[in-house]
Amino acid sequence: MKVVISGIGIISAAGFNLEQNLDAIxxxxxxxxxxxxxxxxxxxxVFEVKALPEKLEKEEMRTQSLAFAALKEALDDAGLQAPxxxxxxxxxxxxxxxxxxxxxxxxTAFRKSGSADLKPVDLFLSGNLAESVACSVNASGPSxxxxxxxxxxxxxxxxxxxxxxxGLCDIAITGxxxxxxxxxxxxxxxxxxxxxxxxxxxxxxxxxxxLGEGAGILIIEREDFYIKRCGxxxxxxxxxxxxxxxxxxxxxxxxxxxxxxxxxxxxxxAGVLPADICFVNAHGTGTTDNDKVEGxxxxxxxxxxxxxxxxxxxxxxTLGGAGGIEAAYTAAALKEGWIPASAGFACRDDEISIxxxxxxxxxxGSFAVSTSLAFGGNNAAIVIERA
Amino acid sequence: MFISGIGIVFTRGRGIDSFENALKEGWRAPSWTxxxxxYRVGQxxxxxxxxxxxxxRADRFSRMAVLSAVDAYRDSGITVNQSENLGIILATxxxxxxxxxxxxxxxxxxxxxxxxxxxxxxxxxxxxxxYISAILDSxxxxxxxxxxxxxxxxxxxxxxxxxxxxxxxxxxxxxxDELGTVMEYACKMKxxxxxxxxINPFAxxxxxxxxxxxxxxxxMLSKEKGSNNYGKVTETSFFQNITGKPDLFIIDTDGMxxxxxxxxxxxxxxxxxxGYSPVFGSMLTGSxxxxxxxxxxxxxxxxxxxxxxxxxxxxxxxxxxxxxxxDEIYCIKICRPEIKTIVKLQK
Amino acid sequence: xxxxxxKNLAEIRKLLKELLVExxxxxDIRPEDIKNDEILFGDGLGLDSLDAxxxxxxxxxxxxLEVKDMKQGREIFYSIDTLARYIYENKKAT
Numbered sequence: 093m094k095v096v097i098s099g100i101g102i103i104s105a106a107g108f109n110l111e112q113n114l115d116a117i118x119x120x121x122x123x124x125x126x127x128x129x130x131x132x133x134x135x136x137x138v139f140e141v142k143a144l145p146e147k148l149e150k151e152e153m154r155t156q157s158l159a160f161a162a163l164k165e166a167l168d169d170a171g172l173q174a175p176x177x178x179x180x181x182x183x184x185x186x187x188x189x190x191x192x193x194x195x196x197x198x199x200t201a202f203r204k205s206g207s208a209d210l211k212p213v214d215l216f217l218s219g220n221l222a223e224s225v226a227c228s229v230n231a232s233g234p235s236x237x238x239x240x241x242x243x244x245x246x247x248x249x250x251x252x253x254x255x256x257x258x259g260l261c262d263i264a265i266t267g268x269x270x271x272x273x274x275x276x277x278x279x280x281x282x283x284x285x286x287x288x289x290x291x292x293x294x295x296x297x298x299x300x301x302x303l304g305e306g307a308g309i310l311i312i313e314r315e316d317f318y319i320k321r322c323g324x325x326x327x328x329x330x331x332x333x334x335x336x337x338x339x340x341x342x343x344x345x346x347x348x349x350x351x352x353x354x355x356x357x358x359x360x361x362a363g364v365l366p367a368d369i370c371f372v373n374a375h376g377t378g379t380t381d382n383d384k385v386e387g388x389x390x391x392x393x394x395x396x397x398x399x400x401x402x403x404x405x406x407x408x409x410t411l412g413g414a415g416g417i418e419a420a421y422t423a424a425a426l427k428e429g430w431i432p433a434s435a436g437f438a439c440r441d442d443e444i445s446i447x448x449x450x451x452x453x454x455x456x457g458s459f460a461v462s463t464s465l466a467f468g469g470n471n472a473a474i475v476i477e478r479a
Numbered sequence: 480m481f482i483s484g485i486g487i488v489f490t491r492g493r494g495i496d497s498f499e500n501a502l503k504e505g506w507r508a509p510s511w512t513x514x515x516x517x518y519r520v521g522q523x524x525x526x527x528x529x530x531x532x533x534x535x536r537a538d539r540f541s542r543m544a545v546l547s548a549v550d551a552y553r554d555s556g557i558t559v560n561q562s563e564n565l566g567i568i569l570a571t572x573x574x575x576x577x578x579x580x581x582x583x584x585x586x587x588x589x590x591x592x593x594x595x596x597x598x599x600x601x602x603x604x605x606x607x608x609x610y611i612s613a614i615l616d617s618x619x620x621x622x623x624x625x626x627x628x629x630x631x632x633x634x635x636x637x638x639x640x641x642x643x644x645x646x647x648x649x650x651x652x653x654x655x656d657e658l659g660t661v662m663e664y665a666c667k668m669k670x671x672x673x674x675x676x677x678i679n680p681f682a683x684x685x686x687x688x689x690x691x692x693x694x695x696x697x698x699m700l701s702k703e704k705g706s707n708n709y710g711k712v713t714e715t716s717f718f719q720n721i722t723g724k725p726d727l728f729i730i731d732t733d734g735m736x737x738x739x740x741x742x743x744x745x746x747x748x749x750x751x752x753x754g755y756s757p758v759f760g761s762m763l764t765g766s767x768x769x770x771x772x773x774x775x776x777x778x779x780x781x782x783x784x785x786x787x788x789x790x791x792x793x794x795x796x797x798x799x800x801x802x803x804x805x806d807e808i809y810c811i812k813i814c815r816p817e818i819k820t821i822v823k824l825q826k
Numbered sequence: 827x828x829x830x831x832x833k834n835l836a837e838i839r840k841l842l843k844e845l846l847v848e849x850x851x852x853x854d855i856r857p858e859d860i861k862n863d864e865i866l867f868g869d870g871l872g873l874d875s876l877d878a879x880x881x882x883x884x885x886x887x888x889x890x891l892e893v894k895d896m897k898q899g900r901e902i903f904y905s906i907d908t909l910a911r912y913i914y915e916n917k918k919a920t
Contacts, residue, residue: 132591133591188604191625192574192604193576193579196586199661200587202664203587207664210669213665213668213669223628234717236624236625236626236630237626239574239623239625240621240622240623247620251637251640254641257640258640258644274586278582278594282594334622334646335619336612336620337612337618338562338613338616338617338618340609340613341613349618350618353618468603468606470605470609470621470622
């Protein structure tokens with residue numbers, strides 16, 4: 093039983109929908125600037141979504157607003173309309189910020205006087221990402237929010253794939269969403285991995301990542317169900333692998349074996365060989381450690397001629413949203429037959445034996461891989477196929 | 480899938496034996512250290528000299544999860560030779576929120592540019608699973624998931640999928656939630672807390688009382704039957720009516736999910752009914768602890784007495800602890816009439 | 827002069843050891859157990875990359891010192907001795 097990707101929705105600093113996103117990355121636009129959603133003394137550039145579509149905006153719930161914007165586009169693309177009744181729908185979405193009660197104003201008041209207006213708590217309690225999306229479309233299958241740090245989105249997609257394969261639902265809404273927030277900005281800053289300038293994934297002089305925000309949502313469904321509904325599929329989600337480093341809270345395992353296992357498992361799940369993969373949409377954050385480990389694993393698995401890129405130079409690192417956004421890009425690139433230049437890359441690093449593509453590049457093939465690595469040592473990879 | 484090990488950290492201690500003792504012993508008053516009664520986990524329970532180096536940086540949330548996960552693994556007696564064959568799923572409603580607020584303390588006290596990276600790393604929901612995987616050298620799929628209503632049930636479903644798909648042979652599947660200062664405040668403001676410290680699981684009230692709790696439980700789930708077998712999970716389902724007649728129902732009535740009137744219908748099935756929230760407290764992820772009680776009952780073939788006998792609707796309650804043939808137990812959580820989850824366990 | 831420098835350095839070392847034990851949660855170690863020339867990272871005291879960035883914060887909060895370049899940090903963070911000397915020299919300069 094194969095699983096079809098029937099709808100794609102995306103919102104990021106690069107654009108409010110898939111078309112805008114593809115147009116921006118085709119033209120090398122990098123919409124980063126100082127943080128404006130909150131005030132901070134930190135100088136790091138961030139990739140913000142400048143204006144949320146008004147109708148969809150959920151009051152004071154930025155991650156939800158982003159997710160619902162991408163969800164609408166994905167459902168439209170799939171030819172579906174909420175409520176999704178009459179069949180079983182699962183919802184599996186990744187996030188980081190939306191899973192935490194971290195309202196600074198609320199906490200400041202509480203700390204001062206021992207009491208505070210509970211509105212942020214109420215919003216938080218109504219804002220579990222998968223729960224609120226499931227509720228909005230009347231989903232009657234499993235629903236869960238994945239909080240695996242930066243691999244949340246990719247793991248969410250893999251879990252949704254497992255559900256469909258095990259017959260737990262007919263359709264799944266999956267991907268990830270995250271908002272830009274002061275708390276992770278301070279946190280990543282303290283870890284010394286934020287760049288003062290635009291990030292440069294895989295570049296010799298890379299100096300860290302830029303935070304971003306956005307959402308990437310896929311609608312996936314059982315092939316038999318889709319064919320009955322719409323006819324011939326054009327994209328499939330064919331494989332998922334996820335393995336842990338069992339190593340460290342923040343550093344990736346230097347030999348990259350967890351990531352390698354994840355990629356190899358995703359390939360075997362899809363029934364393909366490394367040579368069948370026409371490009372890899374890498375995690376490529378622009379930090380010293382991530383890119384070094386990831387670059388060496390990619391060359392080990394795929395050889396030195398593999399075409400690969402990181403799209404984080406266009407969106408920033410959207411944390412829990414990254415896996416969803418990058419899966420959406422990967423699917424769209426397969427469909428359109430090209431991948432963009434890996435933004436920010438100029439100079440090859442002697443410690444990484446392969447280099448990402450430096451210009452918009454035609455691709456010729458049916459299978460692509462998207463990878464995610466996370467704090468805590470999670471590694472995840474998926475395989476997408478063009479029919 | 481088979482239940483091959485259980486580890487637990489709760490208000491009365493650590494380990495499946497202390498849980499069994501608590502079930503036998505019955506009600507104990509909660510602590511009153513905060514502004515209301517709660518089943519808190521004492522700091523002394525979270526000390527483990529054999530792990531202290533590996534969890535030196537871990538916060539309370541991670542410690543609860545690590546200790547229960549390590550205990551579940553040990554309890555199973557299984558040595559997973561291929562580390563990629565052991566997966567981890569940690570489900571939580573609120574994650575390590577106390578550390579998040581401690582990190583915000585840093586922002587407020589020292590500025591955005593002078594905050595602790597260690598606190599930040601521990602404030603991420605999946606920090607606990609990261610500690611567990613590093614300690615057990617488990618390299619299989621490892622995910623942390625969150626949901627307010629049915630986190631544990633969804634985790635069980637995922638564990639079942641992974642085992643069925645052959646992603647791993649064993650999954651450590653568990654829940655953890657802590658009761659930090661801010662959460663205490665939110666509980667105080669939003670819940671109907673029992674002033675006498677007594678949860679009333681069988682009152683089936685539309686405004687039930689609760690006594691907040693905290694803790695963690697991990698279940699080692701295995702494809703094959705292990706040497707230490709508690710029973711098996713045969714089905715986890717949502718949105719379905721109850722079919723069949725188990726020997727016992729265990730219900731998640733603890734005052735955390737609002738109206739509990741819909742549980743009343745379970746009386747009509749004629750089976751024995753139990754619910755153990757008064758042993759560990761009210762928690763959104765309390766289903767996992769009731770599940771552990773069910774597994775223990777199947778293994779020991781003992782029905783443990785329910786702690787409160789306030790029984791206005793005449794439910795057939797498990798009134799005392801006694802040896803009983805138990806072949807099948809259903810664990811039930813009802814959020815709204817249409818969201819009813821059934822986890823079926825068999826001997 | 828030399829005497830007061832030595833005294834000052836000894837005080838810094840003592841304070842540093844206390845700060846490390848407390849802030850890095852070195853549960854089984856007492857401050858006095860840490861030797862002045864013991865290698866802090868890897869095989870020595872066993873600190874890691876997360877401890878390194880925590881020490882950066884610790885230097886900032888307690889001594890007003892900024893370590894911007896972690897490559898430079900590697901030499902400074904070698905042992906209690908090297909850390910104390912760095913603090914002494916840079917504190918004095920300000």
